Amino acid sequence: MDHLVLTVIAKDQPGLVERLAQCVADHGGNWLESRMSRMAGQFAGILRVAVPAKAHAELVEALQGLSAEGIRVLLEQGGAEPSGNWKAIHLDLVGNDRPGIIRDITRLLAEHGVNLESLITEVAPAPMSSELLFHAEAQLAVPLELSLDVLQAKLETLADDLMVELNLRTDA
Template sequence: MDHLVLTVIAPDKPGLVEKLAQCVAGHGGNWLESRMSRMAGQFAGILRVAVPAEAYEELVQALQALDAQGIRVVVAQSGIEPSCTWKPIHLDLVGNDRPGIVRDITRLLSELGVNLERFTTEVVPAPMSSEPLFHAEALLAVPLGLTLDALQVRLEALADDLMVELKLRPED
């Protein structure tokens, strides 16, 4: 079996996932995992599928043909995951919204060699004041050589500058 990673984006409407699933299953493929979401009228997702080697090219062509229906699919062949050289850490961050907050956080994480495994953000009104609050949740892939304490210290220094509340905990 060959493994593919697909990125999908289309105007949101019922039946999008079913069309993708039909296409994958129709070529003997197996839907392994996915993350999908609707945002601002668009539907986007990333998914990993396995397909028999002999059906690989036909599946890729069928997925690209979905463009005629307004469904853009970008196909990448999945590589082999490297051996685990990181530990999972959950990050929860809340603070006053301002431009550049994602840039500043991700710059620091990148400098420390931390990878984002999952990253979700939103801006919501504060309970009492209705001021915009930025909220981020992430699953971080922290290098084994970086201690949780060292990561906490560096992020807390940044959190003070950004005026955000930050929590780190090992992933369950």
Template sequence: IAQCIASHGGNWLESRMSRMAGQFAGILRVAVPAEGYDELVEGLQGLSSHGIRVLLAESGIEPVCNWKPIHLDLVGNDRPGIVRDITRLLAEHGVNLESLSTEVRPAPMSSEPLFHADALLAVPLTLSLDTLRERLEDLADDLMVELVLDAS
């Protein structure tokens, strides 16, 4: 991918990539001169012959920042639906996920599966952190989840 971008005059600006369960996925942002755009698109789509699937989308203008970044650290007993319940509550309050990393690993003493999540939230400027904290803590009591919100 990097070779293809460079050979078409593109500039790799930023990326997030990860390997999980034998698969590799990434998202990246590239700048390319207008005259090289079509050739770059063709080159990236041609990577399918090497088993690389590429989905292309043009980036838009970044919206005005009307949110504050908040770090969420979550640990609790694993169970089906835990991510759904947390994200539903966040969405109900207009909170977006900027990044999310999750894993399940055994608890130190009992070896019971513990769910761990680390997220960067985009919290609306109009939403009180106390209100968000209260709602999450109410949900955490139901889920046996510990939450830590820190202004980043």
């Protein structure tokens, strides 16, 4: 089996995911995992499919053919998963919205060799006011040699500078 990673974007409409799923199934593919969302009238997602080697080329051609229906698909060959020299950490962040929060947090993480596994962000009004709050949830892969206390201290210093609340927790 070959693994493909697909990035999909199209104008949001009913049946879009079904059309994509049908294309994968028609070529013997198996939909393994995905993250998809509607945003600003567009529908975007990333997914991983497994496909028999003999059907690989036909599936790629069929997926690229969806562009005639307004569905853009970017394909990449699946790669090897990282080795087990990481610990999984969950990060929650909330604070008044302002430009640069994600830039500053991800810069600090990258400087310490932390891999961002997933990231979900949103801006929404605060419950008791009309003030906009920025919220981020991230799954991090932290190198085993990096002390969690050191990472926590660096992130807390940055959180104070950004005026956000930040919480780290292990998933164990």
